[in-house]
Amino acid sequence: MAFKVGLLGLGTVGSGTAEILLNPTQRHPLLREIEIHRVGVRSAKPRSIPLPPEIITTDLESIVTDPAVDIVVEVIGGLEPARSLILKAIAQGKHVVTANKAVIARFGDEIFTAANQAGVYVLLEAAVAGGIPVIEPLKQSLCANRIEALMGIVNGTTNYILSRMQMEGSDFDAVLADAQKLGYAEADPTADVDGLDAADKIAILSSLAFGSRIKLPEVYCEGIRKITAADITYADRLGFVIKLLAIAKRDKTATTDLDRLQVRVHPTLLPKSHPLANVNGVFNAILIQGQPVGQVMFFGPGAGSGPTASAIVADILNIAAILKVGRDAVTHADGTPLLDPLLACSHQEYATIAPIEELSTRFYVRFLANDSPGVIGYLGTCFGEHNVSIESVVQIGLRDQLAEIVVITHDVREGDFRQALAEIATFEAISSIPSVLRVLSSEE
Amino acid sequence: MAFKVGLLGLGTVGSGTAEILLNPTQRHPLLREIEIHRVGVRSAKPRSIPLPPEIITTDLESIVTDPAVDIVVEVIGGLEPARSLILKAIAQGKHVVTANKAVIARFGDEIFTAANQAGVYVLLEAAVAGGIPVIEPLKQSLCANRIEALMGIVNGTTNYILSRMQMEGSDFDAVLADAQKLGYAEADPTADVDGLDAADKIAILSSLAFGSRIKLPEVYCEGIRKITAADITYADRLGFVIKLLAIAKRDKTATTDLDRLQVRVHPTLLPKSHPLANVNGVFNAILIQGQPVGQVMFFGPGAGSGPTASAIVADILNIAAILKVGRDAVTHADGTPLLDPLLACSHQEYATIAPIEELSTRFYVRFLANDSPGVIGYLGTCFGEHNVSIESVVQIGLRDQLAEIVVITHDVREGDFRQALAEIATFEAISSIPSVLRVLSSEE
Numbered sequence: 001m002a003f004k005v006g007l008l009g010l011g012t013v014g015s016g017t018a019e020i021l022l023n024p025t026q027r028h029p030l031l032r033e034i035e036i037h038r039v040g041v042r043s044a045k046p047r048s049i050p051l052p053p054e055i056i057t058t059d060l061e062s063i064v065t066d067p068a069v070d071i072v073v074e075v076i077g078g079l080e081p082a083r084s085l086i087l088k089a090i091a092q093g094k095h096v097v098t099a100n101k102a103v104i105a106r107f108g109d110e111i112f113t114a115a116n117q118a119g120v121y122v123l124l125e126a127a128v129a130g131g132i133p134v135i136e137p138l139k140q141s142l143c144a145n146r147i148e149a150l151m152g153i154v155n156g157t158t159n160y161i162l163s164r165m166q167m168e169g170s171d172f173d174a175v176l177a178d179a180q181k182l183g184y185a186e187a188d189p190t191a192d193v194d195g196l197d198a199a200d201k202i203a204i205l206s207s208l209a210f211g212s213r214i215k216l217p218e219v220y221c222e223g224i225r226k227i228t229a230a231d232i233t234y235a236d237r238l239g240f241v242i243k244l245l246a247i248a249k250r251d252k253t254a255t256t257d258l259d260r261l262q263v264r265v266h267p268t269l270l271p272k273s274h275p276l277a278n279v280n281g282v283f284n285a286i287l288i289q290g291q292p293v294g295q296v297m298f299f300g301p302g303a304g305s306g307p308t309a310s311a312i313v314a315d316i317l318n319i320a321a322i323l324k325v326g327r328d329a330v331t332h333a334d335g336t337p338l339l340d341p342l343l344a345c346s347h348q349e350y351a352t353i354a355p356i357e358e359l360s361t362r363f364y365v366r367f368l369a370n371d372s373p374g375v376i377g378y379l380g381t382c383f384g385e386h387n388v389s390i391e392s393v394v395q396i397g398l399r400d401q402l403a404e405i406v407v408i409t410h411d412v413r414e415g416d417f418r419q420a421l422a423e424i425a426t427f428e429a430i431s432s433i434p435s436v437l438r439v440l441s442s443e444e
Numbered sequence: 445m446a447f448k449v450g451l452l453g454l455g456t457v458g459s460g461t462a463e464i465l466l467n468p469t470q471r472h473p474l475l476r477e478i479e480i481h482r483v484g485v486r487s488a489k490p491r492s493i494p495l496p497p498e499i500i501t502t503d504l505e506s507i508v509t510d511p512a513v514d515i516v517v518e519v520i521g522g523l524e525p526a527r528s529l530i531l532k533a534i535a536q537g538k539h540v541v542t543a544n545k546a547v548i549a550r551f552g553d554e555i556f557t558a559a560n561q562a563g564v565y566v567l568l569e570a571a572v573a574g575g576i577p578v579i580e581p582l583k584q585s586l587c588a589n590r591i592e593a594l595m596g597i598v599n600g601t602t603n604y605i606l607s608r609m610q611m612e613g614s615d616f617d618a619v620l621a622d623a624q625k626l627g628y629a630e631a632d633p634t635a636d637v638d639g640l641d642a643a644d645k646i647a648i649l650s651s652l653a654f655g656s657r658i659k660l661p662e663v664y665c666e667g668i669r670k671i672t673a674a675d676i677t678y679a680d681r682l683g684f685v686i687k688l689l690a691i692a693k694r695d696k697t698a699t700t701d702l703d704r705l706q707v708r709v710h711p712t713l714l715p716k717s718h719p720l721a722n723v724n725g726v727f728n729a730i731l732i733q734g735q736p737v738g739q740v741m742f743f744g745p746g747a748g749s750g751p752t753a754s755a756i757v758a759d760i761l762n763i764a765a766i767l768k769v770g771r772d773a774v775t776h777a778d779g780t781p782l783l784d785p786l787l788a789c790s791h792q793e794y795a796t797i798a799p800i801e802e803l804s805t806r807f808y809v810r811f812l813a814n815d816s817p818g819v820i821g822y823l824g825t826c827f828g829e830h831n832v833s834i835e836s837v838v839q840i841g842l843r844d845q846l847a848e849i850v851v852i853t854h855d856v857r858e859g860d861f862r863q864a865l866a867e868i869a870t871f872e873a874i875s876s877i878p879s880v881l882r883v884l885s886s887e888e
Contacts, residue, residue: 016736026590028655030785125585131737133577133585140584141569141577144757146470211472275743278722292460292750293575299719299741306736313588321786322769330770341474342765 003320004037006069006094008060008085009076010047013099013126014039016309017073018049021316030317030324038063042076064089071319073312074098075126083107090114090122095323097315099126099308105200105216108207112345119336121322121343123315128201129154129284131307132300136314138208138288140342145290147209149249152286153279154201156302157185157192158224158244162232162267163280166241171229184282194223195265198246206248206263209288212351220264220356227267231366231435234396234406240269240364241277242437249289251354260354269364269439318343357415362391362439364408365421368431371403375429379407382427386420388412402431411441447764448481450513450538452504452529453520454491457543457570458483460753461517462493465760474761474768482507486520508533515763517756518542519570527551534558534566539767541759543570543752549644549660552651556789563780565766565787567759572645573598573728575751576744580758582652582732584786589734591653593693596730597723598645600746601629601636602668602688606676606711607724610685615673628726638667639709642690650692650707653732656795664708664800671711675810675879678840678850684713684808685721686881693733695798704798713808713883762787801859806835806883808852809865812875815847819873823851826871830864832856846875855885 005021007014018039024031039051040060047056057063064072064085072089074096076082083103089096091114098104104111104124115122125135129152138147153159157179164175176193179185191197199221203214224244235242245268251260270277275297279285284302289295301307322340330338369375376393383390389410396404409417424430449465451458462483468475483495484504491500501507508516508529516533518540520526527547533540535558542548548555548568559566569579573596582591597603601623608619620637623629635641643665647658668688679686689712695704714721719741723729728746733739745751766784774782813819820837827834833854840848853861868874 020588020736028587028786029790031588132740133581136585137577137581140762141580141758142754143472143761144464144475144754290754292464293754294745294748294751296576296742296744299743301738301740304738307738310586310588310734310737314585317587317786318584321784324774325766325782325784326770326774330768338769340765340769342472342761346473 002033002035003070004035004068006038006063006072008040008074010039010041012305013075013308015049016305017312020309020313030320037069060085065092069094071095071316074100079103086111087114090118090120093118095120095319096122097312098124101127101200105203109213121319125315126308126311128204130302131310132284132298134286134298142290143342145293147290149289150205150209151245151247153243153276154246154284155192155198156282160184160282166232169229172227193225195221198265202246202248202263210261211347212349214351218353222266224267235269239272241272242267243270260352262354266438269437359414360411361441362409362411363417364437364439366435367405367433368402369405370429382424383420386416388417388420446477446479447514448479448512450482450507450516452484452518454483454485456749457519457752459493460749461756464753464757474764481513504529509536513538515539515760518544523547530555531558534562534564537562539564539763540566541756542568545571545644549647553657565763569759570752570755572648574746575754576728576742578730578742586734587786589737591734593733594649594653595689595691597687597720597728598690599636599642600726604628604726610676613673616671637669639665642709646690646692646707654705655791656793658795662797666710668711679713683716686711687714704796706798710882713881803858804855805885806853806855807861808881808883810879811849811877812846813849814873826868827864830860832861832864
C-alpha cells in the first residue's frame with residue numbers, strides 16, 4: 001500500500017522534497033511507501049528532477065481534488081492561491097503538509113477549524129526554522145511542560161546581515177545590498193528586515209507553546225533597518241551583541257490577574273555569554289523555557305532547499321505512519337476520525353496579548369548632546385522622575401562635535417520610559433536620540 | 445476514559461514524574477486523562493508526593509501484571525529487576541516508558557523483539573540527554589534524512605568535571621572529590637568517568653540514527669581519568685577544549701565496501717569555535733549531521749528530576765495519544781496490533797562496527813624528553829616512517845628538567861600511529877609519554 005502525495009510547487013523546496021522522496025536509500029524504510037502521484041507547477045518548463053512528465057500539471061486545483069491523493073504538500077508560498085488550495089484539500093479529506101508560515105500565521109484559525117471538522121492533519125514543521133525540529137518537539141517531546149518562554153533567532157537573512165555588520169563594522173545599507181547580490185536577501189527585503197517573517201513564525205510558535213490562537217496584528221514587530229554600525233560597536237564594548245529576537249512569554253509584569261502573553265519581534269542587545277549570542281550567519285536557534293524541563297535550545301539551518309525538504313518529508317512520513325496503523329478506528333459521532341491530540345491543533349481560544357507599553361524591559365538609548373556638564377545629571381533626573389532606573393551611563397566620545405552618551409536602563413515599564421524619552425527630546429542640550437533598542441531583561 | 449499508569453520507582457525521577465501528572469494546569473490537556481494507578485517502591489517510607497497510600501506497594505511485579513494498567517513506567521534504574529519487569533510488562537501487553545539506558549543498551553534486542561511480538565511500544569526519550577528532545581526528533585522530525593554522523597556531550601558529570609578543570613586549572617582527582625561532595629558525581633563514579641554511561645547512550649542513539657542494532661561491547665570506550673590540568677592548559681593554548689565526546693558515524697575510512705559504523709566514546713580536543721566547545725557544566729548537547737538537513741544541535745539539561753520527568757511524561761502522553769485514536773484498527777495476521785513504524789523499533793540487523801585500529805583520526809601526544817636537540821627530528825622521522833603526518837610540534841617548556849613536547853597529527857590511521865608510538869617509547873631520549881588524546885578530525 002502506497003501513500004500518494006500531491007505536490008504543489010516544484011521550486012527550491014519542492015525540488016528538494018521530490019529529491020528525498022525519489023532517493024529512499026539509507027533513509028527510513030517508510031519512505032518506500034510514499035509515491036509522488038502528481039506535481040503542480042506554475043509554468044511548464046524543463047526540470048532537473050527526474051519525474052515522469054505526465055504527472056506534472058499547471059492545474060493545481062485538479063491535484064487537491066484528485067481522489068487518489070492522500071497528502072497534499074503545499075510549497076508554492078504566498079497567500080493566494082496557497083490558502084484556497086489548502087482549504088480545498090482539507091474539504092476533500094486530504095491531509096496537508098505546508099511550509100507556508102505566512103498563510104498559517106494569518107489563516108491558521110480558519111485552516112485548523114476546517115481540518116478538525118474534516119478529521120485531517122495539517123502539519124507545518126517546515127514553516128518555522130527550516131530543518132530544525134521545533135514544531136514537533138513542542139507538540140510532542142515537550143508536551144508535559146508548562147512553557148514559560150520561547151525566544152529565538154528565526155530569520156536567517158537578518159541574522160546574516162547583523163552578523164556581517166558585527167564582523168565587518170559595516171552599515172546596514174551596504175551589507176543589505178551585498179546580501180541581495182549574494183542571494184541571502186530578496187530584491188524586496190521587507191518581510192525579512194522589517195521583522196514580518198519573524199512575526200509570522202513567533203505567532204505560530206507561541207500558539208503551539210501556549211495552546212491558544214494568536215492574532216497576528218497584535219504581535220509587536222520592529223525590524224533591523226535602524227541598527228547602525230555605531231550601535232553594534234557600542235553594544236560590543238558594553239558586552240552585548242545585537243540580534244533580531246522573536247520572543248513569546250507568559251506575561252508576569254501585569255498588575256491584573258489576566259492570563260496574558262507577550263509576543264514580540266525586535267532587535268535586542270544580548271549579553272555575549274547568552275546561548276543565542278553565538279548563533280551567527282544564516283543559522284537559526286530557538287530557546288524554550290519550560291517547567292520542569294528548564295532551558296532547551298534547538299540550533300541549525302533555518303532555510304534552504306535541503307533543510308526545509310527534510311522537515312516537509314518528516315511531516316509526510318508522520319502522516320503516513322498514522323495512516324498505516326489505521327486512523328479511522330475511533331470516530332466522533334458524525335463519523336469524522338478522531339485526531340491525535342498531540343499532533344492536531346485542538347485549542348480555539350485567542351490569547352490575550354499584553355500591549356507593548358505595559359511591558360517591563362531594559363533599554364539601550366544613544367543620545368547626541370552638546371557637551372554641557374549638566375546633561376548627564378539632567379538625564380538621570382528626568383529618567384528618575386519617570387521611575388526609569390538607570391544601570392549605566394557612558395559618555396562614549398565625540399561625534400560631529402557632539403557628546404555621544406549611551407544609557408542602559410534596568411527593567412522599566414515601556415510606557416514610563418517612552419514618556420521620559422519624549423521629555424528628554426525637548427531638552428535643548430539634547431541634539432538627537434539616534435537609537436533606542438531593547439536589552440534582554442535580566443530575568444530572561 | 446483515563447489511561448492508567450503503573451509507576452515503578454518513586455525516587456528523584458519517579459517523584460518528578462508524579463509531580464507533573466498531578467499538576468496538569470497550563471500543560472497539555474491530554475494530561476488530565478492520565479491517572480497514576482499504582483506506584484511500586486523498594487521500601488515503604490514517608491514521601492513528599494501527595495499520593496494515596498493505598499496505591500503504593502513494594503510488590504513491583506503485581507503492578508506489571510495488573511490488568512488495569514495501560515502503561516508501565518520504569519524508573520527504578522539498574523539492570524535487575526528492571527529488565528525482568530519490563531519484559532513481564534510487555535508480555536502482559538502493556539506499553540513501557542523507561543529512562544533506563546543501561547537496560548536498553550544491553551537488552552534492547554530482547555526487549556524490542558518482545559515488544560514487536562506483543563504489539564506494544566517501548567519509549568525511552570528520558571534514557572538519553574534527560575530533558576533534551578533527541579530520541580523523538582531522531583525517530584520522527586529527522587526521519588527523512590540519511591544520518592551521517594552524530595556527536596554529543598551526553599554525560600553531565602564528566603562535562604561538569606572537565607569544565608571545572610578548565611576554569612580552575614585543577615587536577616582530575618581534586619575536582620572529582622569536590623563533585624562527589626556536591627552531589628554531581630556518585631560515590632562510585634565509574635559509570636560516568638570511565639565513559640560507560642556515555643557508551644550506553646551512544647549505542648542507543650546510533651541504533652536509532654542508523655537503523656541497526658549495536659553490540660555494546662563493540663563500542664570503543666575511554667574515560668577522562670587520565671586527563672591532566674597540564675593537557676587542558678596546552679590544549680587551550682593551541683586553541684582547543686577537551687570534552688568527553690560520544691561519536692557515531694558512517695565509516696568512510698574503510699578500504700572495503702562494507703557498510704560500517706564508527707561508535708566510540710573518548711576525550712576529544714575540540715576547536716574552541718566548535719558548537720560543542722561552549723557546552724559547559726552539567727549541560728548536554730547533541731549534534732546531528734544528516735543529508736539533506738545539514739547540522740542540527742540540541743542543547744539542554746542532561747539530567748535531574750524535572751528534565752528527566754519531562755521526557756518520561758512526554759512518552760506517556762505520546763502513547764496515550766496513539767491509544768486514543770485507536771491503535772487496534774490494523775493488525776498483523778495473528779491479531780497483534782500494527783505499531784507506528786516511526787515510533788516502534790523495526791530494525792533487527794546488527795551493525796558492523798569498525799575496529800578502533802582502523803579509524804583515521806587526529807592525535808595530540810605529549811612527550812617528556814631529555815632536552816637533546818635531536819628529539820624533535822627523531823619524532824618527525826619516526827612518525828613519517830609510519831605514515832603519520834604531523835600538523836604541529838611545539839616544545840612547551842621544561843617540566844622536572846625534561847623538555848615537554850606536544851605533537852598534533854593530521855588524520856592518521858590509528859594502527860599506524862600506535863606502532864609509531866610504541867617505537868618512540870623505546871627511544872632513550874624519551875623519558876615518558878604522559879598523554880595521548882584524540883583531536884576532532886578536520887572533516888568532523
